[in-house]
Amino acid sequence: MQGSFKIQLINMGTRAAAFTAKIRSLYDCQLRLMHNIQPLPSGTDIANTVKYFSQTLLSVLKDVPRSPLEMIRDADNDAERMGLYPNLDYKGLFNAISQLVDSAPHLQYGIQAFGQAVLQCLGCLLPFLEYDMIDNLPYLVAYCVAVFPASLHQEILNLLCYYILPFTITRRYSGMEEESEASQSVGAIIMMVFQHSNNPAHHCQLLECLMSMKQWVVKDLLCVIAYGTCGARVSAAKLLFYYWPPFDAKLFDRKGLLCKFANTCKINCDSRNSEL
Incomplete structure (x- = not known):
């Protein structure tokens, strides 16, 4: 019995050491990309390392004996949830992935494989994160729309709407009447997706997901209209007028909405028009 326990300890130590070494390799890849240090790592090379973590x-x-995803919904369970896992550097992995996402535009090739591996890893990492990283995760995933190719946008939206947002913006904090930081970042998430995705179906998918989980999401939409970029404002205004006033996704036909998006035309304003 003692021998098997000793072997388990050795295996755990070996896994922790390998985990930490792989994180260091991710930091090294990010450093070489940002400072153009040869040889530059490819997206495929980094993807293979990221897959190890997944x-x-x-x-x-x-x-794990219990469902950690259900425990995430209540912040009071965080200590118990984190106690279910072996002592690995989950925070270091999250920070390394975050920095690599920022470095994605510097990849010369392999961005598709890199993006897929990162998205899968972020999904796997959610149950292992502490409260501050959980609050930052939704915006990090939304930011991927800005740096990953358009072919991955649908995968990003699916990860956000079906997995990340349901377990983050709905988290409960005892003794805290204000929204969580994840919930407060909804306006920035909407702005990021509306600005960098040209597919109106993605805009509808995100907004309908948020309407099903958060009250007064109209305030976040108004924030985008007030402070967003031109493209984000236009999309937000169209959706506001379509869903207002009930803001209940079940009452509307997305197919009809997409037709309205497709049939819109741009209006050019100049000094002559302003005088009329």
């Missing part, structure tokens, strides 16, 4: 995290989850 596989490791999934193997850890198999041994």
Whole structure:
């Protein structure tokens, strides 16, 4: 019995050491990309390393007796939830992935494989994050729309709407009447997606997801109209007038809305028009 326990400790130490070493390799890749240090890593090379973390995290989850995703909904369970896992550097992994996302525009090739691996890893990492990183995760995933190719935008929206947002913006904090930071970042998330995705279906998907989970999402939409870029403002205004006043996604036909988006035309304003 003592021998098997000793072997388990050795295996845990070996896994933790390998985990930390792989994180250092991610930081090294990010450093070389940002400072153009040769040889530059490819997106495929980084993706293979990131896949290691996804596989490791999934193997850890198999041994967890309770559902950590359900525990995420209540911040009071954070200490118990984190106690279910082995002592690995989850925070270091999150920070490394965040910096790599910022470095994505510097990749010369392999961005598709890199993006897919990062999105999968962020999804696997959610149950292992502490409260501050949980609050930052939704915006990080939304930011991927700005740096990943358009072919990955649907995957990003699916990750956001079906997995990340339901377990983050609805988190409960005891003794806290204000919204969580994740919920407060909804306006920035809408602005990011509306600005960098040209597909109106993505805009509708995100807004309908938010309407099902957050009250007064209209305030976030008004914030985008007031402070967003031109493209984000136009999309937000169209959706505001379409969903107002009930703001209930179940009452509307998305297909009809997309037709309205497709049939819009731009109006050019100049000094002569302003005089009329």
